[in-house]
Amino acid sequence: MRVGDELPPLQIEITRTLIVAGAIASRDYQDVHHDPESARQKGSPDIFMNILTTNGLVGRYITDHFGPTAALRKVAIRLGAPNHPGDTMVLTGRVEAVDADTAVVRVTGDNGIGRHVTGTVTVTLPARGPA
Structure with a gap:
């Protein structure tokens, strides 16, 4: 793991099921995440x-790359263009600092309408044991 290392991209198909299931799993029952007519209104x-x-x-994306023993210490994200059903989001990553x-x-994650x-x-x- 070195500064500048690029993670391979991950493509995620944005399905209606993924959006609704994610909202339900996170107990976010806002209608814009499951009701197309309400979202349009x-x-x-x-x-x-x-x-x-x-x-x-x-x-x-991070644990797929670094493995199941990787521990996420902080995730700080900001949303931009929405993910709608029928689109694909491509996640990419780059190591910025190592200590x-x-x-x-x-x-970053981009879809068909933007970032x-x-x-x-x-x-x-985790620390590696002796070789």
Whole structure:
């Protein structure tokens, strides 16, 4: 793990089921995350993903790369363009800082209409034993 290391991109298909299931799992029952007509009445073309689902997907991206023993210490994200059903989000990452067994990774996620998420994740890897 070195500053400048690029993580391989991860493509995530944005399905209606993913959006609704993520909202339910995070107990976010706002109608814009499950009711297309309500979302349209509030100015959106369709339902859209909530921030807690995005946060979970960003965490998954990091642990998929660093492995199941990686510990997420901090996830700080900001949303931009919404994730709507039928789109694909592509997450990318780059190691920005390393201090012993801890790294800060800058993560971005883009979809068909723009940048959905930007942020940083602080992750700690367990110390390796003797070889």
